[in-house]
Amino acid sequence: MDGEKKISSAVINRLPRYYRYLGDLLESDITRISSKELSEKMNITASQIRQDLNNFGGFGQQGYGYNVEYLYNEIKKILGLDRVYNLIVVGGGNIGQALVNYTSFEKRGFVITAVFDVNPRLIGMSIRGVEIYDVDMMEDYVKSNKVDVAILTLPRSQAAKAASDLASWGVKGIWNFSHVDLDLPKEVVVENVHLTDSLMTLLYKINEVNNESEMNS
Amino acid sequence: MDGEKKISSAVINRLPRYYRYLGDLLESDITRISSKELSEKMNITASQIRQDLNNFGGFGQQGYGYNVEYLYNEIKKILGLDRVYNLIVVGGGNIGQALVNYTSFEKRGFVITAVFDVNPRLIGMSIRGVEIYDVDMMEDYVKSNKVDVAILTLPRSQAAKAASDLASWGVKGIWNFSHVDLDLPKEVVVENVHLTDSLMTLLYKINEVNNESEMNS
Numbered sequence: 001m002d003g004e005k006k007i008s009s010a011v012i013n014r015l016p017r018y019y020r021y022l023g024d025l026l027e028s029d030i031t032r033i034s035s036k037e038l039s040e041k042m043n044i045t046a047s048q049i050r051q052d053l054n055n056f057g058g059f060g061q062q063g064y065g066y067n068v069e070y071l072y073n074e075i076k077k078i079l080g081l082d083r084v085y086n087l088i089v090v091g092g093g094n095i096g097q098a099l100v101n102y103t104s105f106e107k108r109g110f111v112i113t114a115v116f117d118v119n120p121r122l123i124g125m126s127i128r129g130v131e132i133y134d135v136d137m138m139e140d141y142v143k144s145n146k147v148d149v150a151i152l153t154l155p156r157s158q159a160a161k162a163a164s165d166l167a168s169w170g171v172k173g174i175w176n177f178s179h180v181d182l183d184l185p186k187e188v189v190v191e192n193v194h195l196t197d198s199l200m201t202l203l204y205k206i207n208e209v210n211n212e213s214e215m216n217s
Numbered sequence: 218m219d220g221e222k223k224i225s226s227a228v229i230n231r232l233p234r235y236y237r238y239l240g241d242l243l244e245s246d247i248t249r250i251s252s253k254e255l256s257e258k259m260n261i262t263a264s265q266i267r268q269d270l271n272n273f274g275g276f277g278q279q280g281y282g283y284n285v286e287y288l289y290n291e292i293k294k295i296l297g298l299d300r301v302y303n304l305i306v307v308g309g310g311n312i313g314q315a316l317v318n319y320t321s322f323e324k325r326g327f328v329i330t331a332v333f334d335v336n337p338r339l340i341g342m343s344i345r346g347v348e349i350y351d352v353d354m355m356e357d358y359v360k361s362n363k364v365d366v367a368i369l370t371l372p373r374s375q376a377a378k379a380a381s382d383l384a385s386w387g388v389k390g391i392w393n394f395s396h397v398d399l400d401l402p403k404e405v406v407v408e409n410v411h412l413t414d415s416l417m418t419l420l421y422k423i424n425e426v427n428n429e430s431e432m433n434s
Contacts, residue, residue, distance in 0.1 A: 016414035079417050080424040094315035101311040173423045191419035197233035200296050202408035206390045207297040
């Protein structure tokens with residue numbers, strides 16, 4: 001990526017969606033697509049699509065459209081999905097276990113190699129072959145294995161301390177399911193999945209829609 | 218909310234976070250807070266906070282700051298969290314079961330009353346007292362109980378059809394964990410939790426940070 005201009009985070013956030021749609025097209029044996037057709041499928045404007053994809057060089061060809069497989073592979077490279085990532089789960093509760101059981105991750109090269117918990121009833125168990133270790137072993141594990149991402153699913157009270165430990169041990173990113181905002185050095189990337197916030201936003205919007213329709217009736 | 222001006226979705230998306238921080242303050246017996254103090258805690262500017270909260274009337278008082286409990290309760294009302302919501306889970310797999318097991322939802326008034334699945338091994342089971350029903354019973358259930366939100370955790374191939382059925386039966390919102398974008402009538406609110414997209418975004422950002430530090434070294 002050296003020498004390239006910085007890509008806006010709005011574009012970056014849309015890339016996985018492009019990748020998903022292009023993957024679907026490939027699976028349906030569709031080899032090329034115009035920005036107009038892709039626009040109708042994805043429900044964003046054709047000009048937005050052209051603008052987004054122009055960030056990564058001129059993939060589209062006038063009168064031909066996009067070569068689906070080429071574009072899919074380019075976005076795959078841009079997203080860094082052409083290599084395998086080593087993930088650990090910190091907190092072996094419901095969400096943590098569900099993520100280990102989520103086989104789609106592996107298809108994309110995201111491999112969960114270990115789970116850590118404090119609960120003696122969970123330690124020593126394994127989920128689909130992934131072992132749950134005592135959290136006391138986490139420092140050694142992270143330092144001796146190349147852990148890219150820690151998936152944090154701890155209760156709020158424990159999350160901040162664990163995240164800052166993980167960062168100091170060299171983890172590069174935290175996928176944060178704990179319901180708390182983390183304050184980490186800027187070289188550690190945090191992506192939040194605040195489920196309760198998301199559900200609250202949904203409920204707010206439902207109330208808003210229903211208030212509007214009451215007002216109009 | 219009648220007669221009020223429309224609030225921007227950026228503000229709405231921040232409200233759950235205000236609600237969470239104010240809840241934490243209440244639990245710590247802090248009764249009032251200035252926008253400056255709140256700003257330091259939440260890592261957003263004090264002027265942004267004042268601007269956001271001004272949308273809902275002048276809660277803050279010069280020289281006093283915000284009354285935490287009052288503000289908490291106002292935001293609670295705005296978010297519509299002063300009532301109980303009836304939720305169902307559609308798809309009783311890992312993520313669906315994890316959400317049923319997630320007790321924090323109930324504390325906030327989000328009650329999951331039923332789970333639906335096609336898998337005969339799951340049907341008839343119950344998770345924390347919430348029964349898993351045959352998906353054939355879903356239409357009757359939705360029509361005879363007031364279901365506010367369906368939590369969609371189905372495989373991609375089944376999600377679109379189920380969502381459009383649920384919408385036609387009167388469900389007001391879909392909390393969509395299925396890895397597909399839904400195309401529904403505009404009165405049905407959809408909030409997506411595309412976990413794989415979120416993880417891909419995280420990995421992209423990790424690569425970006427590491428490329429930058431390599432370039433600088």
